[in-house]
Amino acid sequence: MRIPEQVNRLAIVIGVLAALTLVTRFVLIPRSLVSTDLHWAAATQREAIKPVKFAGSTACQDCHEDVALKKAKSFHRALSCEGCHAPAARHADDPTAVKPPAPRDRKFCPVCHAYDPSRPTGFPQINPTAHNPLKPCVSCHNPHDPVPPKVPRECAACHGQIERSKAVSSHALVACTTCHKAPEQHRRSPRSALPSKPETRDFCATCHGQGTAAAGAPKEAPKVDVAAHGGRNLCWECHYPHLPEGRL
């Protein structure tokens, strides 16, 4: 039986279409469009070449050896430089063009050290509003070696309560003996030789007075007009000298 001409033609057309489809699918369409393996590999590659912004813990050592060595022995040894100085890969590549910031502000250290009940017990925490509120943290604690400054302790054995409240006050670094002349005997036989106590408003003025009255005083001591401030009362009738509150 002879196949009709029309059927033959139809078969050819279908054959050509089928061939075209196959060619399109397997030859014309690039494999990257259909192969998941290839597009995953390309995506992985794109991910891998993204720029790094944190240079990493070892990157700073070569140029800042002094800081790195100091920090390595300190309480802050586990901290990353860039946790405080912000990502510094660009600085490490070109130190003169890009300078990393240094967090000197009092608001910074409390992100780790402010008291928070959820923090693990034993982690050193302070109350930022009460702990030496007038000065930046770095004026007393070296950020790369943050040992608490040496507070004079010679009187702590017996006056622990006073010692502890003073240690977290503005007067932390003012030694007991600046305000009390304590005879040596007071430590052995306390009641037989009592130390002196400040007696006049002028005493406090040696640090808090204006002008020449406080010539040799630490410059961070806030100044008041002693003649007018607090009327005729003794300073310690209003300010507890071991934990002076200076702001309302």
Place this chain on the structure above:
Amino acid sequence: MNKREFLKGAIVFFPAGGALAALARQAMGKETGSAPAKDANGKKGYDPASHFYGMGVDIDKCIGCNRCAVACKAENDVPDEPFYFRTWVERYTIARDGEVVVENISLGARETTTQDAREIIRTFFVPKLCNHCQNPPCVQVCPVNATFTTADGAVIVDAERCIGCRYCIQACPYGARYLHPTTKTADKCTFCYHRLVKGLQPACVEVCPTQARIFGDLKSRASRLVRFRRLNKIHVLKPQLNTEPKVYYANLDGEVR
């Protein structure tokens, strides 16, 4: 169609076909040029198949300083708005009556806790991130294969293929994905893949001040993570879902979800 039209069509069609074929060949050429078999960053020696990464988190060490979330945003260009995260820290507060309050402190809620007035029996921080599951539900639901697990065990998103349908965001039981507001594609933690291939640690691990986060290679015989898993009692989040997470928690509280 008469013969004349057919021939005209053929004259146009075949050269066009030839040009297409040439294009296709070129496309193939490009593919083989950037073959994936080469190590990922072009640096010699990195072989994804010989690594398998995971992370360890020690709850008892976390001080909730949020440095990890901040560093992650900087390293990975995560949008600044406080509600987009690849990693974040939660505060758990458990009151005497058993009520559990969870706050995301990375949102800035750390100063105030709603539980202040109540009697708290315990409270702690839990850092969270993508768990890089070995059996990831997000990968299963993607309709276009845009998200996948790399040979070294990171679950990543191909932003060029993602259609932003949000299925994966819904599917993730850990809430670790978000829709990037400008690219409109799903975005998530990659374990800082670009850092791994260069031998660096993820940014969050880099800046953690108390080593509450540990990163390492599960295939290595001596990695920090292997040691971490040896020395601690380990738990993972939502083990009942069989996602087989690769973020291992030490000292995890039973209330943590």
